[in-house]
Amino acid sequence: xxxxxxxxxxxxxxxxxxxxxxxxxxxxxxxxxxxxxxxxxxxxxxxxxxxxxxxxxxxxxxxxxxxxxxxxxxxxxxxxxxxxxxxxxxxxxxxxxxxxxxxxxxxxxxxxxxxxxxxxxxxxxxxxxxxxxxxxxxxxxxxxxxxxxxxxxxxxxxxxxxxxxxxxxxxxxxxxxxxxxxxxxxxxxxxxxxxxxxxxxxxxxxxxxxxxxxxxxxxxxxxxxxxxxxxxxxxxxxxxxxxxxxxxxxxxxxxxxxxxxxxxxxxxxxxxxxxxxxxxxxxxxxxxxxxxxxxxxxxxxxxxxxxxxxxxxxxxxxxxxxxxxxxxxxxxxxxxxxxxxxxxxxxxxxxxxxxxxxxxxxxxxxxxxxxxxxxxxxxxxxxxxxxxxxxxxxxxxxxxxxxxxxxxxxxxxxxxxxxxxxxxxxxxxxxxxxxxxxxxxxxxxxxxxxxxxxxxxxxxxxxxxxxxxxxxxxxxxxxxxxxxxxxxxxxxxxxxxxxxxxxxxxxxxxxxxxxxxxxxxxxxxxxxxxxxxxxxxxxxx
Ligand code: TRP
Numbered sequence: 001x002x003x004x005x006x007x008x009x010x011x012x013x014x015x016x017x018x019x020x021x022x023x024x025x026x027x028x029x030x031x032x033x034x035x036x037x038x039x040x041x042x043x044x045x046x047x048x049x050x051x052x053x054x055x056x057x058x059x060x061x062x063x064x065x066x067x068x069x070x071x072x073x074x075x076x077x078x079x080x081x082x083x084x085x086x087x088x089x090x091x092x093x094x095x096x097x098x099x100x101x102x103x104x105x106x107x108x109x110x111x112x113x114x115x116x117x118x119x120x121x122x123x124x125x126x127x128x129x130x131x132x133x134x135x136x137x138x139x140x141x142x143x144x145x146x147x148x149x150x151x152x153x154x155x156x157x158x159x160x161x162x163x164x165x166x167x168x169x170x171x172x173x174x175x176x177x178x179x180x181x182x183x184x185x186x187x188x189x190x191x192x193x194x195x196x197x198x199x200x201x202x203x204x205x206x207x208x209x210x211x212x213x214x215x216x217x218x219x220x221x222x223x224x225x226x227x228x229x230x231x232x233x234x235x236x237x238x239x240x241x242x243x244x245x246x247x248x249x250x251x252x253x254x255x256x257x258x259x260x261x262x263x264x265x266x267x268x269x270x271x272x273x274x275x276x277x278x279x280x281x282x283x284x285x286x287x288x289x290x291x292x293x294x295x296x297x298x299x300x301x302x303x304x305x306x307x308x309x310x311x312x313x314x315x316x317x318x319x320x321x322x323x324x325x326x327x328x329x330x331x332x333x334x335x336x337x338x339x340x341x342x343x344x345x346x347x348x349x350x351x352x353x354x355x356x357x358x359x360x361x362x363x364x365x366x367x368x369x370x371x372x373x374x375x376x377x378x379x380x381x382x383x384x385x386x387x388x389x390x391x392x393x394x395x396x397x398x399x400x401x402x403x404x405x406x407x408x409x410x411x412x413x414x415x416x417x418x419x420x421x422x423x424x425x426x427x428x429x430x431x432x433x434x435x436x437x438x439x440x441x442x443x444x445x446x447x448x449x450x451x452x453x454x455x456x457x458x459x460x461x462x463x464x465x466x467x468x469x470x471x472x473x474x475x476x477x478x479x480x481x482x483x484x485x486x487x488x489x490x491x492x493x494x495x496x497x498x499x500x501x502x503x504x505x506x507x508x509x510x511x512x513x514x515x516x517x518x519x520x521x522x523x524x525x526x527x528x529x530x531x532x533x534x535x536x537x538x539x540x541x
Contacts, residue, residue, distance in 0.1 A: 027370030042261025069289025076283025095125025112432030152199030208398030281453030
């Protein structure tokens with residue numbers, strides 16, 4: 001059963017929360033996924049779409065999640081449970097509709113989709129909004145399973161850098177001296193099941209250990225010290241990158257929007273990336289928000305977390321693309337981009353092995369604080385809702401995710417697509433859905449971050465806007481943020497915020513009302529349009 005509020009651990013103040021939430025948001029999403037996906041989708045224009053998604057969807061939904069969490073002091077499932085009205089006709093209708101659709105699909109022998117419709121429909125019918133929390137828990141399992149594989153790669157690269165260091169650079173000259181041999185090294189490493197699985201398991205053990213020990217002692221302390229260091233190192237990398245000959249081409253690629261490069265899927269992927277990078281859409285921020293005290297300013301905290309996260313992503317892009325072009329790599333080469341590129345950059349500079357070592361250690365830490373937040377969501381669910389003890393919940397969830405992740409770890413082959421060891425699974429998925437594109441790794445990554453997260457975010461915004469109600473949400477946000485939500489936007493822009501003439505009792509266009517309009521209409525609509533566009537129902541292109 002749910003923990004009473006008094007027993008719940010809390011962060012040690014506003015800064016503690018911002019740092020922990022930023023620690024969740026900043027991770028492989030910014031430094032690994034953002035650059036490689038941007039590279040695949042043509043650069044500048046994609047970055048622009050990403051930024052628009054952050055502004056239009058990310059900031060409003062961030063505020064929704066954090067205030068939901070603090071108000072209910074629960075995990076995502078508990079939070080929806082507490083605020084959901086006892087019966088919802090809308091949910092019944094929607095659920096019934098999905099079940100009917102599922103039956104139709106059965107007739108057409110579209111087994112996989114039929115199953116999904118029937119299952120989801122039943123869940124919606126039965127649990128109504130609580131289902132959104134449940135979806136988040138499922139997304140947490142899926143995301144961490146592949147996230148941890150990449151986290152494992154970073155651990156493996158720490159070891160590579162140590163090897164360079166101990167051989168006095170000889171090993172580095174041999175394998176990382178140019179992009180081609182570094183690329184070969186990367187492929188050799190990731191296709192080795194032992195290497196990927198062992199590193200993945202080490203990463204999972206690191207995350208499980210911290211979640212086992214409890215939120216504050218573990219998560220906060222790590223984030224506090226190491227995040228600023230990562231920022232400094234990225235700045236150093238940028239300086240190095242832009243001073244390489246040929247770097248200008250990379251800056252142009254990254255910063256000049258060329259919309260002809262955007263594919264049909266690019267918008268969805270940019271949106272999914274925004275959710276992924278900000279840790280939104282599956283209740284991670286609900287869970288973290290539930291450890292926030294009432295006297296803290298949620299509004300500024302949300303802005304700070306989003307700002308820091310975007311800053312880190314952009315800096316990572318600036319550090320990587322100039323160097324990509326300078327060493328003559330293809331920006332489109334996919335998940336290996338950062339792992340292939342950075343060692344060659346480091347090897348080329350004095351004390352490169354040390355710098356490289358430091359960088360990959362920090363990357364492990366960044367990934368670690370994010371992995372922890374993913375595991376924390378699923379653990380908090382079992383602790384709060386199922387009455388498990390924290391150690392039991394952490395170990396069980398960690399174990400299941402580690403097992404699932406092994407499938408992703410072995411699914412990577414030479415060109416990073418394929419199903420090397422998973423032929424049976426591939427046949428099963430092909431039978432159900434007619435195709436099994438990419439690898440198992442790609443599939444989990446695509447389903448969870450491009451579909452589940454935006455869907456979850458859309459439903460969270462709709463829930464706060466229409467069910468819980470903007471007014472109740474604002475009540476919650478008002479605690480600790482003084483009158484921030486009531487500031488008149490026009491007065492603010494005019495620099496007249498505290499002028500008596502602008503504090504009229506009738507508030508029209510306040511910050512709060514702008515937010516309300518976004519979460520009720522604009523953000524959900526934006527997600528919906530991106531979905532429709534991707535499945536080809538809109539501006540087919
Ligand atoms: N945001 C993290 C990153 O950028 C990953 C992450 C942590 C995450 N928690 C999440 C992604 C919750 C989605 C949902 O690396």
